[in-house]
Amino acid sequence: MGGACAALLTALGSGMLILLSGVVGLAATAAGVWWFLAHRGPVRVFGAILAAAAPLTTLGLYVSWGVWVNALVALGLWGVALSCARAALRRPEDERKALMRGESVPPPRRPVLIMNPKSGGGKVARFGLVERAEALGARVILLDPSAPADVGGLARKAVAEGADLLGVAGGDGTQALVAEVAAEHDLPFLVISAGTRNHFAMDLGLDRTDPSRCLDALTDGE
Structure with missing residues (x-):
């Protein structure tokens, strides 16, 4: 009886150790993926290394x-769980088409675009967004990266001065501030995918690789 109890306790202890190491490895992998996606520079490199090393280390311990x-078997079950979650979150094709359905609008007469030169690692300058927007008749407000800016206040001032369209070349946070002002005044809002991840632009189906294409809405709005 004593030997059986000892064997049972040993098995339970081994099982807990396996479970604990798996949880730690999964948490480390998740942290590495997050750091890789949300940061730049050395932190991003460390995140990539951690995301690759954590599961390999855990697998090495198991071996x-x-x-x-x-x-x-556990890895296979994780894969099945992720596939089920993705399938559950995937929108039906007809629903996606309904969300992407647009309405053509006439070109704006006094568009105002707020641009953050630091967003996306300098996409505003790299794609010549200021020059292209001004050539299409837009007034550009370029934020000063060295000083804090009241983005919402700048947008409200532009509306008070007669802007009939507001737009943003910047990250999702900057876009949200200006989108709120545009919604308050029932004005068209132009999203320019000049941020790092551009989640909002992705939801709208915009080209996230070339933000200059978003400026087409100044002449062919939808």
Whole structure:
């Protein structure tokens, strides 16, 4: 009886150790992926290394403990769970088309675009957005990266001066501030995908690789 109890306790302890190492490895992988996506420079590099090293280290421990079969089964189950989650969150094709349905509008007469030169690692300058927008008749307000800016206040001032369209070349946070002002005054809002991740632009189906194409809305609005 004593030997059986000892064996049971040993098995339970090994199982807890396997579970704990798996949870730690999964948490480290998730942290690495987050740092890779949300940061730049050395932190991003460290995140990439951690995201790759954590699962490999965990798998190496499982192999050394002789439970690599369990690890492969768990990995397969994780994959199935992720596939089910993705399928559950995927919108039907007809719903996506309904969300993307637009309405053509006449070109604006006094468009005002607020641009953040630091967004996306300098996409405003790299794609010549200021020059292209001004050539299409837009007034550009270029933010000073060395000083804090009241983006919402700048947008409200532009509306008070007669702007009939507001737009932003910047990240999702800057876009949200100006979009709020545009919604308050029932004005068209132009999204220019000059941020780092451009989640809002992705939801709208815009080209996130070339933000200058978003300026086409100044002459062919939807």
